[in-house]
């Protein structure tokens with residue numbers, strides 16, 4: 001990253017956000033009906049696709065799996081964005097209103113609130129019933145949002161944004177996917193691009209001269225966030241809903257398959273970011289291999 005965190009750069013980001021706001025109400029063609037030929041998630045992002053068990057599903061079950069999983073992924077984005085908003089508010093209270101950081105965070109908060117509303121409308125549009133976060137997800141999230149230092153939380157927000165950005169890119173490019181979902185992804189993709197840019201610039205002050213301990217910690221935080229997102233996504237209730245005989249076996253296969261697919265198709269930007277701050281070392285490399293099955 002060559003640019004620096006300067007008032008001028010952040011002013012430019014604030015200006016784009018104000019002058020070119022993307023409103024979900026008008027940007028997304030909500031009135032368009034869901035057609036029988038529409039799909040909901042590109043194959044590359046469906047957990048079980050590519051595994052032998054995928055071929056045992058009927059085309060209808062395959063489509064339904066995509067529908068449930070896109071609902072689950074949008075629910076997880078919205079949920080983690082809610083957490084990010086809690087953190088941004090926490091940070092706002094420490095800043096002065098005339099600082100660029102204060103003013104940018106307000107823009108980001110506004111956009112993240114719009115995103116959460118947009119995802120809930122999209123879930124509603126396709127008749128989704130999200131499986132909400134369980135006890136441990138809630139427990140750790142509450143704890144970190146309250147007590148984790150700002151740099152750790154910014155790393156967490158960025159890790160999730162880098163993943164949702166990849167998802168957005170795949171969805172918006174797949175013409176078979178319902179247009180409403182493609183437009184939702186397009187909007188999100190554009191605005192998240194700015195958030196990612198900002199988070200990376202902000203983090204430079206911590207990552208640039210970070211020592212071994214700090215680099216290791218950051219790397220583990222990124223990894224845990226990826227794991228967190230993946231586990232909110234594959235669920236045996238979904239396989240029960242689509243009516244397979246042994247939902248637990250399908251869930252297990254889907255979870256492994258998704259882990260391998262993510263490492264193959266979705267982690268490039270995240271890995272590049274970890275490399276930028278030298279986050280792969282003798283401690284973190286085996287963890288990344290074990291949890292995300294990536295060879296670095």
Ligand SMILES: [Fe+2]
Nearest residue numbers: 081112115192
């Ligand atoms: Fe967002």
Ligand SMILES: [Fe+2]
Nearest residue numbers: 112161192195
């Ligand atoms: Fe964001």
